[in-house]
Amino acid sequence: MSEPVMTRLDLQALLTDPSPDRQAEATRLVAAAWRDGTLDPKARLAAEALFRTIAKKATVAVRAALSATMKDADDLPHDIAVKLASDVDHVALPVLEASSVLTDEDLLGLVLATSSAGLSAIAGRASISANLSEALIERGDIGAVARLVGNPGAAISDASLDRVADRYGAISRVAEPLAGRGGLPVRVAAKLMAMVSEQLHRHLSGRGALDPDMLADLTLQSRERATLMLPHGIGQDLESFIADLHRSGRLTPTLIMRALLMGDYLFFETALALRAGIAADNAASLIRDPGGTGVARLFSVAGMPEAQLPLARVALIAAEETELRDAPGAREHYRELVIERILTGFGDRVDTESVDYMITKIGRGPAPAANTL
Numbered sequence: 001m002s003e004p005v006m007t008r009l010d011l012q013a014l015l016t017d018p019s020p021d022r023q024a025e026a027t028r029l030v031a032a033a034w035r036d037g038t039l040d041p042k043a044r045l046a047a048e049a050l051f052r053t054i055a056k057k058a059t060v061a062v063r064a065a066l067s068a069t070m071k072d073a074d075d076l077p078h079d080i081a082v083k084l085a086s087d088v089d090h091v092a093l094p095v096l097e098a099s100s101v102l103t104d105e106d107l108l109g110l111v112l113a114t115s116s117a118g119l120s121a122i123a124g125r126a127s128i129s130a131n132l133s134e135a136l137i138e139r140g141d142i143g144a145v146a147r148l149v150g151n152p153g154a155a156i157s158d159a160s161l162d163r164v165a166d167r168y169g170a171i172s173r174v175a176e177p178l179a180g181r182g183g184l185p186v187r188v189a190a191k192l193m194a195m196v197s198e199q200l201h202r203h204l205s206g207r208g209a210l211d212p213d214m215l216a217d218l219t220l221q222s223r224e225r226a227t228l229m230l231p232h233g234i235g236q237d238l239e240s241f242i243a244d245l246h247r248s249g250r251l252t253p254t255l256i257m258r259a260l261l262m263g264d265y266l267f268f269e270t271a272l273a274l275r276a277g278i279a280a281d282n283a284a285s286l287i288r289d290p291g292g293t294g295v296a297r298l299f300s301v302a303g304m305p306e307a308q309l310p311l312a313r314v315a316l317i318a319a320e321e322t323e324l325r326d327a328p329g330a331r332e333h334y335r336e337l338v339i340e341r342i343l344t345g346f347g348d349r350v351d352t353e354s355v356d357y358m359i360t361k362i363g364r365g366p367a368p369a370a371n372t373l
Contacts, residue, residue, distance in 0.1 A: 024065040027054060031069035048077060055083040063091045071098040082106055089117045096121040104129050111135045119144035128154040137163055142174060150177030158185050165191040187244035239280075242270050251275065253304050260315045275302035287316060 033039050034047045054066050067084045070076050071094035081101040085092050095102070096110065096118050107122055108131065114122070122128075123136055123144040133156045136148050148154050149164055156164075161178070165188045168174035178184070179192050245251040251271055259267040273283035276298055286294035295316065299309050 020059050020061050023058070024061045027058075027062050027065040028069050031066055035070070035073050048080075051077070051080050052083075055080055055087075060088065060090055063087060067091045067094050071095050072100070074100055076101050085110055086113070089115055092118055093121045097124050098126075104132055107132055108135050111139055116141050116143060120147050123148035123154070124151060126153045130155040130157045130160070133157070134160050140167075142168065142171065146174045146177055149174060149181055152182065158188075161185060161188045162191075164188075185244075187241070187248065190245065190248075190250065238266060239270055242267065242274055246271075246274050253308060256304070257308055257311065260312060260319075263319070265319055272298055272302045272304070275304075277301075 030039075030047055030050065034044060034051075039047055051066060051070075054062055058066075063084070067087070070080075070084075076099065078101055081095055081099050085095045085099065085102055085106070092114065096107075096114065102110075111119065111122060111132070112135075119136060119139060119141045120143050122132070124147050128136075128148070128151065133148060133154050136144050137156075137160050145164060145168060149156065149161075161181075161184065164174065164178060169178070169192050175192055179189070242251060245255070251274070256268055256271045256275075259271065269283055269287055270280055272287070273280040276283065278301075283298060286298040289295070295312060296309060299306065299312065304312075
């Protein structure tokens with residue numbers, strides 16, 4: 001049995017009651033009938049005219065009833081959608097979040113004028129362009145930014161994600177959904193990790209539970225180990241990841257040595273080439289003869305501490321012997337071999353503190369997934 005068709009007379013009868021509550025209910029019924037196609041053609045035109053009147057002159061309760069019912073109606077007239085979206089929060093929020101009738105141009109204008117709740121509603125839309133995301137981030141409302149970065153339907157440029165990490169990376173309300181975002185650029189993840197590490201350092205330092213030097217070393221170790229895991233876990237191209245680290249001042253000698261001593265030979269080679277300003281193939285040629293002068297020259301040009309050169313030579317020779325292939329246990333064997341060589345082969349060529357420091361670096365936890373040689 002077909003649905004009954006609502007006529008213009010039915011519509012008028014519904015809206016003659018002076019009670020705002022009953023007017024709101026009548027508005028919901030009329031709007032639902034308009035959406036369902038159960039208005040005859042004349043009544044449909046009359047309903048649209050009525051909707052425009054409601055959007056301009058009706059009480060908030062009646063306007064809210066219209067907004068809630070028509071929020072996701074694909075054929076809602078554009079002027080009515082814009083009027084409702086520009087209203088007070090109680091009326092605007094459903095349309096701001098759900099209406100497909102609103103264009104990017106509409107929304108970009110609304111971002112400049114709407115409330116904090118309105119910004120969060122826009123940030124929760126099913127689909128958000130990169131330009132709209134940028135405008136929301138520039139508006140600077142923390143609640144909206146937190147919802148935006150946690151929204152998988154929001155397209156956000158790498159530059160905008162960088163900006164969010166810089167501004168809000170230390171605020172858990174934003175940092176947590178940002179860290180969980182799919183396809184997060186490694187440089188953004190590295191920024192978040194550094195901020196978390198610094199927060200932990202301040203927390204532990206304030207409690208006075210650890211010697212300051214020990215605390216600084218532990219913080220450095222945890223941050224560097226996590227940094228080396230990032231390109232493997234997120235899948236960013238290693239060369240661009242290292243370039244990001246270099247631009248941000250985080251491609252430190254200790255990080256480079258840690259990579260080598262953990263068996264990430266390609267990271268070591270690429271990082272030295274970048275710091276030295278030479279091609280990766282040229283760096284590889286200089287590294288290929290660990291006992292020769294090439295490694296020493298490369299270390300000097302790359303600004304690596306001379307005191308780390310003997311450790312690097314030992315590690316590079318061990319890398320040749322173990323081949324650092326993908327065979328099970330290859331990296332564990334490599335680290336054991338490096339430790340053995342440090343303990344038995346250095347004599348007085350390196351100070352005890354450096355040995356202890358580097359043994360600590362290579363003796364903890366699993367290595368990152370194989371990505372080398």
